[in-house]
Amino acid sequence: MTKTDLTDDPQRFVTAASAIEPGLQVEPVNGRDPASVARLAAWCGKGETVALLGSSGVGKSTLVNTLRGSSSIATQAIRPRDDTGRHTTTVREMHRLDHGGWLLDTPGMRELQLPQATAGIAEIFDDFILIAEHCRFSDCAHGAEPDCAVRAAINAGTLTIDRFERWQKLAAEDNAAAHPPKRRR
Ligand SMILES: Nc1nc2c(ncn2[C@@H]2O[C@H](COP(=O)(O)OP(=O)(O)OP(=O)(O)O)[C@@H](O)[C@H]2O)c(=O)[nH]1
Ligand SMILES: [Mg+2]
Ligand SMILES: [Zn+2]
Numbered sequence: 001m002t003k004t005d006l007t008d009d010p011q012r013f014v015t016a017a018s019a020i021e022p023g024l025q026v027e028p029v030n031g032r033d034p035a036s037v038a039r040l041a042a043w044c045g046k047g048e049t050v051a052l053l054g055s056s057g058v059g060k061s062t063l064v065n066t067l068r069g070s071s072s073i074a075t076q077a078i079r080p081r082d083d084t085g086r087h088t089t090t091v092r093e094m095h096r097l098d099h100g101g102w103l104l105d106t107p108g109m110r111e112l113q114l115p116q117a118t119a120g121i122a123e124i125f126d127d128f129i130l131i132a133e134h135c136r137f138s139d140c141a142h143g144a145e146p147d148c149a150v151r152a153a154i155n156a157g158t159l160t161i162d163r164f165e166r167w168q169k170l171a172a173e174d175n176a177a178a179h180p181p182k183r184r185r
Contacts, residue, residue: 002059005030020166021124031059037066046100056108057085064095064105073105117174125167131159142168 001017004010010028017026027043030036040063044050052060057078065071073095076088085108095103122129128150132140136147142164153159 001026001028002031002063004028004036005033022127029063031062031066034066034069037063040067041097041099041101044097044101044103048100049094049102049104051104052106053109055085056087057083058108060108061089061105064103067097067103068095069098114170114173114177116177117170118178121167121170121174125163125170128159128163128167 001010001013004013007013014026014028018024027040029040044067052063054060057076059075061073061075065073065075073093074088076086078085087108089105089107092104092106095105097103131149131153132142134149135142135145137145140148140150142148142150150159150164154161154164
């Protein structure tokens, strides 16, 4: 998580980001400060390649520059009017770190598409899937069906509505990717 220098309370954002996924590790950094980003070096040692992903302007190229002690990659201030980036990086490029790892700087994401992510979604949402196995109907949509274990878990507070909605969104996208609309002749 970059730009922690822009808030008096970075912990608030770390807590919010950590809540997205159990076990998620969040490293708060000021991307322009070498002492701050030094803690990221351990994530990219010899033989490892790390790809930086995120919306335009979040500070991917800045991280690469600071980790390499260089300013060779162009970076650009975000638009003050709406805080969005300017799509400064336009190519994917690999950069070597002195201690051996490689960083892959990428253009800011405009869209993410899921190709065949069923297994990955099942793995990430294993807690949700364990709960859903207890619904009365195996094809339960977790809406108004009787004996829905998912709604029961949400009511009991053991599953958050946010997490359920994230699963719903990803499952719908995955389903759409598996059944692309037929082209008209
Ligand atoms: N204050 C502060 N500014 C930062 C930090 N990281 C990046 N910036 C600034 O944010 C702006 C955007 O940074 P970039 O590194 O160009 O962002 P990017 O993610 O590579 O953007 P694209 O190449 O457009 O995808 C620049 O003005 C950076 O100097 C940070 O941790 N703190
Ligand atoms: Mg960039
Ligand atoms: Zn259900």
